[in-house]
Amino acid sequence: MIKNFKKSSLNLTKEEYIKENSNYLRGTIVDDLKNETTNGFSGDNFSLIRFHGMYQQDDRDLRIERNQQKLEPRYAMMLRCRLPGGVISSKQWIKIDSFASKNTFYKTIRLTNRQTFQLHGILKKNLKSVHQILHKIGLDSLATANDVNRNVLCTSDPMQSEVHQECYEWAQKISNFLLPHTKAYAEIWLNQKKILSTDHEPILGKTYLPRKFKTTVVIPPHNDVDLYANDMNFIAIIENKKIIGFNVLIGGGLSITHGNKQTWPFLALELGYITLDKTLSVAKSIVTTQRDWGNRSNRKNAKTRYTIENMGLNLFKKEVEKRSNITFEPIRSYFFDTRGDKIGWKKDINGNWSLTIFVQNGRIYDNDNQLLKSGLLKIATVHKGNFRLTSNQNIIVSEILSENKNQIEKIALSYGLIKNTSKLRENSMACVSFPTCPLAMAEAERMLSNFITEVENIMLKYKMEKEIIILRVSGCPNGCGRSLLAEIGLIGKSIGRYNLYIGGNRIGNRIPKIYKENITEKEILVHLDFLIKNWSIYRKANEDFGDFVIRKKIVKEVINPIHDFWN
Structure with a gap:
């Protein structure tokens, strides 16, 4: 029987010690925020801020020049929002646009293929401001990076059908269910008082997961979320225009190391079918199995796909069944025949309209050919519906009333948001x-x-x-x-x-x-x-x-x- 890596005597990675001694992700982040002698975070905090949704970066175009000037690198943070299913209101977009314009080096918004947005170039002194702005408008960046379940993807545009709305709601449920329980995020960034009760992580554990973990909810036959690249996937099975259950696939991932044949990309494998009422229990069991059996001595061998290879799929499946007290049913029939986004106009289930706008590489900014950032901001000021970010780095202006369609279209055309582009x-x-x-x-x-x-x-x-x-x-x-x-x-x-x-x-x-x-x-x-x-x-x-x-x-x-x- 394969050893449980968490309980083995193997040497743990540095990251495992950082998590163990972090006091549930607090570290000394508060002290670092007070340190005005550097724009960066020191020691373990460099890693811990990722659990709060941020990466410390520097402008690599300026490294040599700043080194010659004997200056520290141009440190700034990238912040990634938690946005399960990718839905953001027009009012929220206006606030995000304003912060990006006033408080980041690059003044851009970057849509990611994790169906959310990230902001690059935030100075350390402005970090609390952005977290508090997010909180005020009902958003956060908790658990969008490092060794946790990250932003949950789902088949885009919940207004396409009632089933799409169900899919979106499940993405939200799974995201909320698997969030860290620590109050560190609220204490550090939102100035909430520390609660004296002991922290506890019933799903993720004190040292969280061995590596990052990615989840999708998808409606066949459209594989717009690239489900086969994700650790845990729920494929909707539909009867009478309702989701009745999910096929569960696990273990996808694409990261490798050049020349290291002990790393490989892998497609998600089928576990079986479950009814809707078992979804959260099975999600917890998959995550906790990876938590307890994942390799904590070698991060290059720590993702779910390697755990499955080390354990064997059958043993992994039995462990999930035992923890969730179920027996997987045979996989229900499904297939996929398309991928990507359909650019342009379409009607939704309520007779309203949506406009999917192609965004090259997901970068929201203005240039000589297209005023994308200004155009989306203009739309946001008049649009009463939502924006929906896709897993292909595009953006959908959704729930456009028929009487407002011409106005939105005129704005989009005048700012260059609607253009003829090749399928390539x-x-x-x-x-x-x-x-x-x-x-x-x-x-x-x-x-x-x-x-x-x-x-x-x-x-x-x-x-x-x-x-x-x-x-x-x-x-x-x-x-x-x-x-x-x-x-x-x-x-x-x-x-x-x-x-x-x-x-x-x-x-x-x-x-x-x-x-x-x-x-x-x-x-x-x-x-x-x-x-x-x-x-x-x-x-x-x-x-x-x-x-x-x-x-x-x-x-x-x-x-x-x-x-x-x-x-």
């Missing part, structure tokens, strides 16, 4: 990477727009411009850009160089295979020209790019990632 561009994605991400090895967000233009030209040359290819770029191998669920995926290796992966599929349940290693953007385009040319000539009727390169054996299909990904 609409289905592209990039992580943030440089200049703010400390893990970045190569450009992602800042290179993708021009790179897509080059690929669009190739597509046009071979009369494939109306076709879709899922193309994604990640600045490092940690998986934030979900490149390892793309038909064409680039993963940064060093400045200007990437590993090129091909062979994923349209619906997101096949991992691509490495095609070329450590090559430049120019070299990548040469290879893509060759591949797209051959695709245009030799494809079968309506054959997708990823399916073509597998059928023609340009790369081998990754069937079992543990064995196939590296070999």
Whole structure:
């Protein structure tokens, strides 16, 4: 029997000691906030603030210059909001826009593929202000980073049907149910008095989870949340226009380490079917099984997919059944046939309208071609409904009354929010990477727009411009850009160089295979020209790019990632 890592005598990682001695995530954050000699956090607090939804970053474009001037790096924080299901009101958006404009270096809002937004470039002295603004408008950033269940995703746009509304409500329930119980967040950021009663974490435990944990709720046949990349997934089973239960899938994840064959991407596996009344109990049992059996001696081997590999799926399943006092029923029939967002107008269940706006890489800002930030703010001042953020870094203006549709459309057109874009561009994605991400090895967000233009030209040359290819770029191998669920995926290796992966599929349940290693953007385009040319000539009727390169054996299909990904 595999040892329970939590109870074993293996050496724990530094992060485990930090959590153990943090006094339920408080550390000495309060003291650091008073320290005006640095804009950064020191020691353990650098890690602990992540549990509160923030990362300490610095502007890497300025590192060398500031070092030469004998100045500390330009430290600032990135804050990620907790927004299960991605719904934010127009009034809330106005407050967030105002803070971003007045109190961040970059004055932008970044939509993430975790169906929420984050703000980059917040000075330490302004952190309490942003947390208190969030609290005042009914939001927070608790548990959007580090070793907890993070922002829960769901199939976008609850106003599309009653089932979509149910899906959204379950995302909220699961998010709230799995939140940390510690009062540290309220004490530190909201100035609430410390309660003398002892802290207790009945689900997450005193040392929380071994690694980050991601959850989705999804309605087939549309896989807009990339469920196969997540630790815990609830696939809605529908009868008579109501959700009657969920198929449960676990263990997805995409992060790897270059050259480390003990790391691999993995697609979520089926556990079984449950009725609705068992949902929270099963969620708790999956999380606590990962809590107690996950590897706390090696963070690269600590995610749920590795726990399943160490335990075996059957043992993991039995442990979940024992803890939740259920027996999984056989998986109910389901399938997926689409991914991504449908850009443009559509009607909702109440006869109102929604407008899905494409946001390149999720970055909300104004430039010479598009006044995206100003346009969304203008819409927010007149729109009575909500904004809905998608898992593909786009934004939906929803619940638009028919009598207000023309007004919203005029604003969107005048600010350049409605534009003709290629299917290739609409289905592209990039992580943030440089200049703010400390893990970045190569450009992602800042290179993708021009790179897509080059690929669009190739597509046009071979009369494939109306076709879709899922193309994604990640600045490092940690998986934030979900490149390892793309038909064409680039993963940064060093400045200007990437590993090129091909062979994923349209619906997101096949991992691509490495095609070329450590090559430049120019070299990548040469290879893509060759591949797209051959695709245009030799494809079968309506054959997708990823399916073509597998059928023609340009790369081998990754069937079992543990064995196939590296070999």
